[in-house]
Amino acid sequence: MEFSLTPEQTERQARIHEWAERSLNDDLESRDQARTFNREGWRSSAQLGLAGLVAPSRYGGAELDPLSTMAALEALGRGSRDNGFNFALNAHLWGCVNPLVSFGSEEQKHAYLPRLTSGDWIGALAATERGAGSDLSSLKTQATKRDDAYALAGDKMFVTNAPVADVFLVLATLDPSRGAFGLTAFVVERGTPGLRISERIDKMGLSTAAMGEVALDGCIVPARNRLGPEGAGLAIFNHIMEWERGFIMAFAVGAMERQLEACLAYARGRRQFDQPIGQFQAVADRLVEMRVRWETSRLLLYRFAWLKCESRAALAEAAMTKLAISEAWVRSCEDAMRIHGGYGYLTKTGVERDLRDALGSLFYSGTAEMQRQILARWMDL
Ligand SMILES: Cc1cc2nc3c(=O)[nH]c(=O)nc-3n(C[C@H](O)[C@H](O)[C@H](O)COP(=O)(O)OP(=O)(O)OC[C@H]3O[C@@H](n4cnc5c(N)ncnc54)[C@H](O)[C@@H]3O)c2cc1C
Incomplete structure (x- = not known):
């Protein structure tokens, strides 16, 4: 190894x-x-x-x-x-x-x-709808075949990049009675008549990433813009989620390393009761926990990447990577705030921004609860 x-x-x-x-x-x-x-x-x-x-x-x-x-x-x-x-x-x-x-x-x-x-x-992915978040099988956006094209109708929610995106990968159903197996994916360009993109949706963190709603109202997409065969939407979505869940926390692991370095420097430099705060066991314990979380997160990340290098299926490993790192990142952000005391709560230090940003990872690419469900099924529960 x-x-x-x-x-x-x-x-x-x-x-x-x-x-x-x-x-x-x-x-x-x-x-x-x-x-x-x-x-x-x-x-x-x-x-x-x-x-x-x-x-x-x-x-x-x-x-x-x-x-x-x-x-x-x-x-x-x-x-x-x-x-x-x-x-x-x-x-x-x-x-x-x-x-x-x-x-x-x-x-x-x-x-x-x-x-x-x-x-x-x-690029952007438009899958989620107001009525269909964790439960993809209840997606309502309808695709109707018309000669050599499809008419798309429905509303997408939570689309990261939407206000700035030029092309959308849209998930729609050709046959709602087939649930998730009726889904098909389409590539839709900004400017296609019938495609409307909302103003930016404001959120708690990740504020520099634009997010919006996407409305499809009689939006005609040529058949050549269908991604994969009809009915392949679920397989494509599962493939997207496997890769996304496996890789999307890599930047967070880099962020955890940067955060740890900053917290170590702060704990060595900040003095209370005539000694660096890092010498108080309570503060040192937090730093040790942050180190352990960063190292173990990194191992999960690279194990997933190795599995993909071996062309192995890694749906469960992707869920585990996403779940473990998102929760580790949130906990380390909270530790960073506590180590910085009141200064961590001030906007200008940027410490609180990391916590607001990290919290989003509990929801995107499937919630932490849904990752646990995937893992429970994988463990035959
Ligand atoms: C920052 C951010 C970026 C996003 N980017 C995109 C994007 O680019 N494209 C896109 O299509 N979507 C995107 N999403 C949407 C995201 O995928 C959904 O928010 C997520 O799948 C959850 O759906 P929901 O919000 O409707 O919650 P719901 O599905 O309504 O869940 C509500 C609560 O119920 C729990 N729950 C639901 N079902 C179960 C179950 N079976 N077992 C246990 N608990 C359950 C959930 O875990 C959660 O706690 C983004 C979301 C966020 C926050």
């Missing part, structure tokens, strides 16, 4: 870390308050290959293997304190780019991937 990264992976990590620290952190406090998406940072991230990490090079992608992809995303999270940006990039990669790589026709790949990997276009 080999635990070290290759020199090439290490060198790429250093490059991304240095770039992210230099390019993505300026004005973060005001961008977080104004809820501004960093479009310039997005273009610049694409130049480093981040917008197309998993896409083949013939479509402009970086064509990285899963371990190298994981290492790149971890380095992004370590360098960039803008968790919203990091999250938006993951939504683009796992909700749009990767499914196009895996299920797209040659025509679809040529039409979309070069624009998505170059940073010109941003």
Whole structure:
């Protein structure tokens, strides 16, 4: 068993870390308050290959293997304190780019991937509806076949990137009586008549990642924009979730390392009762717990990436990775706040922002409760 990264992976990590620290952190406090998406940072991230990490090079992608992809995303999270940006990039990669790589026709790949990997276009996944969150089988967005096209009608909720996205992967049903087995996926471009994107939806954290609702009202999509065969929507969605759950917490593991370094420095420098606070057992215990959470999270992450390098199915491991790291991240953010005392509660220190951002991970890509359900079924319960 080999635990070290290759020199090439290490060198790429250093490059991304240095770039992210230099390019993505300026004005973060005001961008977080104004809820501004960093479009310039997005273009610049694409130049480093981040917008197309998993896409083949013939479509402009970086064509990285899963371990190298994981290492790149971890380095992004370590360098960039803008968790919203990091999250938006993951939504683009796992909700749009990767499914196009895996299920797209040659025509679809040529039409979309070069624009998505170059940073010109941003992708989004529109699956969730007001009445259908955890329960995908109750999706109501209807697809109706019309000659060589489909008419889509329905409303999507919680779509990350929607206000800034150029292309949407939409899940709709051709046959509601078949539940999740009636689902089909479509690639829908911004500007398609009948597609309406709401204003930004404001949320507790990840404020620099734009989110919106997507309304489809007699939206006509040519048949060539169907992703995979009719009825393949569930298989495509499961594939999306497996990869997304496995990889989406990589930036959080990078963030946990950065957070730990900051907390250690604070605990060594801040003095009360004539000694550094880190010398109080209660504070040291929190730092130790943060270290253990970071290390164990990292192991889960890289085990998942290794399984994907071996082309193994890893649905349960993806659920475990997402569940364990999201909850570890939230707990470490709370520890970071407590270590910083009252200063952790002040907006300008950025410590409270990390907690607000981390809490979102308990819900996106399926709630923590749903990951537990997947694991319970996997354990034959
Ligand atoms: C920051 C963020 C980004 C998101 N981005 C996207 C996106 O880009 N595209 C997209 O399509 N969606 C996105 N979502 C939506 C997300 O996938 C859903 O919020 C999530 O699946 C939960 O659905 P819900 O909010 O409707 O909650 P519900 O499904 O209504 O759940 C409510 C509560 O009931 C619990 N619950 C439900 N069913 C069960 C069960 N069977 N067993 C135990 N507990 C259960 C849940 O765990 C939760 O605690 C995003 C959400 C967030 C918060």
